[in-house]
Amino acid sequence: MIRFITDTNEKKAITRSILEALPEWFEVEESREQYIRECVDWPYWAACEEDKPVGFLCLKQTGDATMELAVMGVLKTCHRKGYGRRLFAAAKDYAVQQGFSFIQVKTVKEGMYADYDITNAFYKSLGFKEMEVIESIWDEANPCQIYIMGLRSALQTIAARHSYRGAFADEKVPKEDLKAIASAGIDAPSGCNKQTTDVVIVDDKEVLDQIKGVLDPPVAQTAPAMIVVLTRRINAYRDRCFAIQDYSAAIENMLLAIVELGYQSCWYEGHITDEDRICDRIGSILHVPEEYDVVCILPVGRALDDFHAPSKKAFSERVKFNSWA
Numbered sequence: 001m002i003r004f005i006t007d008t009n010e011k012k013a014i015t016r017s018i019l020e021a022l023p024e025w026f027e028v029e030e031s032r033e034q035y036i037r038e039c040v041d042w043p044y045w046a047a048c049e050e051d052k053p054v055g056f057l058c059l060k061q062t063g064d065a066t067m068e069l070a071v072m073g074v075l076k077t078c079h080r081k082g083y084g085r086r087l088f089a090a091a092k093d094y095a096v097q098q099g100f101s102f103i104q105v106k107t108v109k110e111g112m113y114a115d116y117d118i119t120n121a122f123y124k125s126l127g128f129k130e131m132e133v134i135e136s137i138w139d140e141a142n143p144c145q146i147y148i149m150g151l152r153s154a155l156q157t158i159a160a161r162h163s164y165r166g167a168f169a170d171e172k173v174p175k176e177d178l179k180a181i182a183s184a185g186i187d188a189p190s191g192c193n194k195q196t197t198d199v200v201i202v203d204d205k206e207v208l209d210q211i212k213g214v215l216d217p218p219v220a221q222t223a224p225a226m227i228v229v230l231t232r233r234i235n236a237y238r239d240r241c242f243a244i245q246d247y248s249a250a251i252e253n254m255l256l257a258i259v260e261l262g263y264q265s266c267w268y269e270g271h272i273t274d275e276d277r278i279c280d281r282i283g284s285i286l287h288v289p290e291e292y293d294v295v296c297i298l299p300v301g302r303a304l305d306d307f308h309a310p311s312k313k314a315f316s317e318r319v320k321f322n323s324w325a
């Protein structure tokens with residue numbers, strides 16, 4: 001069982017009992033005592049077996065967006081029972097709920113000592129990725145491996161998405177990222193699974209310039225890549241066509257993927273589907289077959305300008321429980 005502990009004496013007692021039982025990792029008395037003193041101020045979880053603490057984990061805030069897994073330990077007799085994993089899951093949930101974007105953790109670099117190799121393997125199995133090794137943090141015999149984990153949840157990405165109409169950095173977007181964005185689009189639901197939405201990824205400068213040339217008035221002129229969204233009016237059943245709903249779901253998925261990967265975009269549909277039918281000119285440039293309509297372009301790139309969330313109506317004006325009355 002995992003318990004969130006707030007009592008400072010309990011935190012100190014658990015930390016002492018676990019760390020003193022793990023000399024392989026915590027043999028230096030001074031640093032052990034420091035953890036025991038400092039843990040009282042940190043969010044703290046204990047793993048208990050029949051009410052007896054067998055492990056603990058603390059998080060410490062190291063920046064606006066980052067928590068550090070400051071210290072954790074599980075009694076050796078309780079290793080490989082999933083306590084470490086459950087402690088970390090509780091701490092990760094907490095960090096996500098508090099709005100943090102990253103968790104970091106430091107340990108001695110792999111290949112130095114067998115006990116620390118186990119620690120490295122454990123962190124990697126939790127999903128941590130190598131960030132950097134810095135030798136000067138501890139000492140030459142203990143090069144410090146920093147691991148990092150991104151925590152952005154779907155809800156955080158939704159909250160972070162806003163239409164971006166500013167300038168983009170002159171940096172190519174890797175094909176892998178563009179493919180990930182397009183995959184998010186085609187993974188979207190569609191009425192009767194008719195999959196009426198397809199996309200053309202444009203990252204070739206010549207083709208991009210041709211598209212930019214027909215965007216009148218000009219928009220997205222500095223975008224290093226674009227996703228062009230195509231739809232086909234295929235009926236889902238009888239005379240019901242859900243193509244608009246299908247491509248809307250695909251576009252929103254792609255906008256969220258774009259933000260998730262650190263880029264910005266804007267849903268340009270009105271601009272290209274107005275009476276001047278810029279969409280048809282884009283279709284010709286891209287050799288889009290007749291049965292498709294081009295309905296939207298999504299520029300993709302790193303933002304250079306600041307941008308803000310537009311003002312929206314209050315939650316209570318738009319959302320009610322159980323009745324609109």
Ligand SMILES: Cc1cc2nc3c(=O)[nH]c(=O)nc-3n(C[C@H](O)[C@H](O)[C@H](O)COP(=O)(O)O)c2cc1C
Pocket residue numbers: 161162163164165266267268269270271272309310
């Ligand atoms: C169907 C649709 C068409 C849109 N077309 C355009 C457009 O042509 N040009 C533009 O600048 N923004 C366009 N937008 C973006 C909206 O203006 C924007 O979503 C809205 O102002 C709310 O801002 P937000 O996206 O930052 O929440 C479009 C959005 C939707 C859903």
